[in-house]
Amino acid sequence: MSPTRTVELEGHIIDSGTMGRCFSLVMDLGGSFEVEEFEIGRHKHEESYCRLAVSADSEPELREIVHELHQIGATLSDPADATLERAPEDGVVPVDFYSTTNHPTAVRYEGEWLAVENVEMDCALVVEPGDSGDDAAPRAYTKVLNAVEEGDLIVTGDTGIRVDPPERPRDGENTFGFMQGGVSSERPSESLIGEIADAIAETKADGGNVLAVCGPAVVHSGGAGHLAELVREGYVDAISAGNGFAVHDIERDLYGTSLGMDVETLEHPRKGHKHHIYTISEISRQGGIEQAVENGAIQSGVMYECVTNDVPYVLAGSIRDDGPLPDTITDSIEAQNAIREQAHDADLVIMLATLLHSVAVGNCLPSTTKLVCVDINPSTVTQLMDRGSAQAIGMVSDIGTFLPMLADELADAE
Structure with missing residues (x-):
């Protein structure tokens, strides 16, 4: 007799396509299924x-099928507590550790479901039993592998795990209801930008946090002034960028150029190609970006507005960086942790013309965080989605065209 497991699906599983994906997945992996009960939501x-009763030719094949079903929201009908095993060393997890998705997740511990804190993809799940003497409740949370400590209780296998992928809205009442088709260059830009502006305004009105992820093209394309306006007007609560973005933003203030090109005339002044390295030298001489603003050396731009309006920023370093600026975090693990802290605080993230930084931030985001990616290259959003940020919605546009239109829409909404 073929080994069989019973799994359950609940929610808007028809119009979201979840049920169809489950059926296809079982057949693609060589299994079979029988629908034992089906109740349709009629309103x-x-x-x-x-x-579903899911069967396969062997236990290993069945475990693989159930694992894949689990990733898209199916749960075992008779869940047991999660299996826990202690980490043998710092930075080392058990062989069969559970690798997280970015979806809301719960862990079953001593017969109770614990909501997982700080949901993030590609992490280990740690359970803290709590202390009855201090009335401390048990907890479950994610940890990146390099942060795992010897003795941590790590969840292994798929038993006792419940994943809840976000479902597509059934109506257009949600502000992000327009974002249902991934990336497209066919949509009317003006109306789409208006809806993105509405989403930002709604997030701010609800007391939410907006994170902007920025690439140097924001400055090269002439959009930095409009992004600075959004920071100044309180529509951006944090900036995540690389060394290059900050350098060229400050270069624009000091010399009127970005990567040596005059952002107004598009001409290349004499010695313009050295302006970025002169900029790094000057900021290092000042002692950093904040000191340069306080000393009056920087008088405009995105970084100026961040300092003036107490908007935090993270500048993550790269092996390609010149200098870098004193404010740039050159330790990659330290930079990841700083980005992770920003990402966990964000309710809406808008990614502006940067592939690698967008993917880095996207890896830290739960799937419940609203995510808009604007880039001239549609493959940027495709790569985000391929890495697991399925909630990423893209707009194909030159960032120098997008930002002034977004600023105008937000100004009209006031």
Whole structure:
């Protein structure tokens, strides 16, 4: 007799496509299924329910199928507590550790479901049992592998794990209801930018946090002044960027150029190609960006507005960096942790013309965080989604065209 497991699906599993994906996945992996119970939600806000008996030729094949079903929201009908095993060394996890998705997750411990804190993809799951003497409740949270400590209780296997992928809205009432098609260059830019502006304004009105992830093209294309305006007006709560973005933003203030090109006339002044390294030298002489603003050496730009308006920023270093600026975090693990802290605080992230930095930040975001990516290259969003940021929605646009239109829409909304 073929080994069999019973799994359950709940929610808007028909119109979201979850049920169809589950059926296809079982067949693609060589298994079979039988629908034991199926209840259809017949009204807009009613959920559906499906119970499947899933079979395979062997236990290993069945475990693989159940694991894949689990990743898209299916749960075992008779869940047991999660299996826990202690980490043998610092930075080392058990062989069969559970690698997290970026979806809301719960862990079953002593018969209770614990909501996982700081949800992030590609992490280990740690359970703290709590202390009855101090009335401390048990907790479950993610840890990146390099942060795992010897003795941590690590979840292994798929038992006792519940994943809840976000579902597509059934109506257009949600501000992000327009974001259902991934990336497209066919949509009317003006109306789409208006809806992105509405989403930012709504997030701010609800007391939410907006994170902007910025590439040097923001400055090269002439969009830095408009981004600076958004920071000044309180629409951006944090900036995540690389050394290059900050250098060229400050270069624009000091010399009127970006990467040696005059941002107004598009001409290349004499010695313009040296302006970025002169900029780094001057900021180092001042002691850093904040000191340069306080000393009056920097008088405009995105970094100026961040310092003036107490908007935090993280500048993550790269092996390609010149200088770098004193404010740039050159230790990659330290930079990751700083980005992770920003990402966990964000309710909406807008990624502006930067592939590598967008992927880095996207890796730290839970799938419940609203994410908009604007780039002239549609493959930027494709790569984000391929890395697991399935909630990423893209707009194909020159960033120098997008930012002034976004600033105008937000100004009109006030």
